[in-house]
Amino acid sequence: MLKQVRSEGIGVSTAFALPMLVARDQGFFADEGLDVTFHDNRQAQRLPDTIVDPALVDSIRTHVPFEEGDVNIYRACEWGQIRRARDSRRGGKIIGKRSSVAVMAIVSAPGSKYTYPQTLRNAPISVSFHNGNHYATLQMLEGFMARDEINVVGQHHTFGLEAVRRGDVAAIALTEPWLTVAEKQGFQKVIETHYAGSEIAGPELDADTYAAMRRAEIRAVDLINADKKRFLPYLIAALPEGVRETVTPDDFWLPRLRFVEPEPYTRDEFERAYAWIRSWDLIGPGTDFADIVDNRFLPESVAA
Numbered sequence: 585m586l587k588q589v590r591s592e593g594i595g596v597s598t599a600f601a602l603p604m605l606v607a608r609d610q611g612f613f614a615d616e617g618l619d620v621t622f623h624d625n626r627q628a629q630r631l632p633d634t635i636v637d638p639a640l641v642d643s644i645r646t647h648v649p650f651e652e653g654d655v656n657i658y659r660a661c662e663w664g665q666i667r668r669a670r671d672s673r674r675g676g677k678i679i680g681k682r683s684s685v686a687v688m689a690i691v692s693a694p695g696s697k698y699t700y701p702q703t704l705r706n707a708p709i710s711v712s713f714h715n716g717n718h719y720a721t722l723q724m725l726e727g728f729m730a731r732d733e734i735n736v737v738g739q740h741h742t743f744g745l746e747a748v749r750r751g752d753v754a755a756i757a758l759t760e761p762w763l764t765v766a767e768k769q770g771f772q773k774v775i776e777t778h779y780a781g782s783e784i785a786g787p788e789l790d791a792d793t794y795a796a797m798r799r800a801e802i803r804a805v806d807l808i809n810a811d812k813k814r815f816l817p818y819l820i821a822a823l824p825e826g827v828r829e830t831v832t833p834d835d836f837w838l839p840r841l842r843f844v845e846p847e848p849y850t851r852d853e854f855e856r857a858y859a860w861i862r863s864w865d866l867i868g869p870g871t872d873f874a875d876i877v878d879n880r881f882l883p884e885s886v887a888a
Contacts, residue, residue: 586619587793592647592658593622598822599760600659600684600781603804603843604797605818610807612800620797623655635738638713638866643667646715650676650784657785657797661686661716662849662857665782667867668714669876675787679794679880681849682781683805685842688720689763689777692755693748694770701728701775707754710744711736714866716779717757722864724775731864745771761819764836765827778842782849785880794880798846805843812838848879 593601604620607613613620635641643664649655651673659682660668669678690709692698698707704725711718718736725734739747744756745766755774758766767773785794808815816833823831851873861867 586614586617589613589618589620589789589793589797590654590656591620591622592650592655597659599819599841600682600686602815602818603683603801603808606808606815607797607800607804610804612803613797616796616800618793618796618800623649635713638718638736638738641713641738643671643714644673647784650674650786653786656789657783659684659781659783661719661779661781662853663719663861663866664714664716665784666854666858666861666871666876669784670867670871672784676784677787677876677878678782678849679785679789679878680783680798681847682783683801683843683846684781685778685844686716686759686781687763687776687778687840687842688717688724688757688759690721690724690755690757690774691748691763691766691771692774693751694772696748696754696772698754698774699772701725704754704774705729705733706735708735708737708752710739710747710753710756713738716781717759719861719866720777720779721757723779723860724777745769760836760840761816761823761831763840764831765823768831768835780853783846789880791880798881802845805845808841808843812841848882849877851877 591601591604593605601622605622608620644651647658647668650658653674665678669676698704709721711721721736722734737753744753747753748756748771813833816836820828820831854873854877858871862869
């Protein structure tokens with residue numbers, strides 16, 4: 585009998601879980617004795633139209649199925665995972681870095697005056713608080729303006745694009761496949777970056793199971809990197825009805841999609857990221873690496 589594992593991966597997080605979805609469909613998990621299924625979290629992504637204070641937003645909100653025990657593992661941005669591991673009510677810990685190197689870009693409306701980072705000084709920018717687009721926006725812009733000139737507001741991408749088009753906000757931060765959707769519609773890119781993420785798992789996901797998952801995932805990463813265009817239908821299918829029909833695989837810029845072999849999450853990486861989050865008052869004091877990180881798989885070179 586195959587060992588059962590339940591993962592997030594359908595919806596906004598599809599781009600981050602693509603190697604796992606491919607590993608499932610190519611039989612790589614089955615080869616390792618695993619049956620990995622995926623939770624559809626598209627409905628869980630909805631937010632009120634506008635929120636201006638991140639303190640009013642629950643860092644766990646889109647990952648409630650994990651906290652309720654319906655999901656064993658999920659992946660998101662490095663910064664948000666530190667916050668969520670700290671806030672986890674069921675002992676979720678960071679167990680390693682994810683294989684997806686995410687892209688994030690800030691885009692403004694077609695013909696907008698917001699054409700380069702400094703033009704966004706004090707202008708409202710739509711993000712999803714405590715997620716990668718929130719943190720990446722702060723990181724991208726703090727090199728161009730004072731921190732108190734960065735004005736982020738929380739909205740969901742489905743509604744945020746229209747808010748940008750109407751002029752309710754100046755710009756929005758997007759990852760794939762929403763970035764391709766926006767560019768297809770003529771939105772202009774202001775600034776773009778890539779960033780790392782990590783995986784959080786419950787205490788029930790043992791080291792041997794995670795090592796098996798990792799082996800299958802690496803096979804999938806190699807397959808994806810050999811022909812990225814082949815796997816773009818996964819990302820398109822994750823878009824809402826009425827949006828997915830507007831883009832095709834030919835619309836994507838393939839170098840944006842980057843997948844690497846997952847690695848352990850180091851103390852140095854944690855300390856740097858945690859200090860930065862603290863500097864923005866987006867997490868409280870008193871969190872130690874050992875409190876929230878449990879690398880379930882350590883290569884011999886690291887373990888030694």
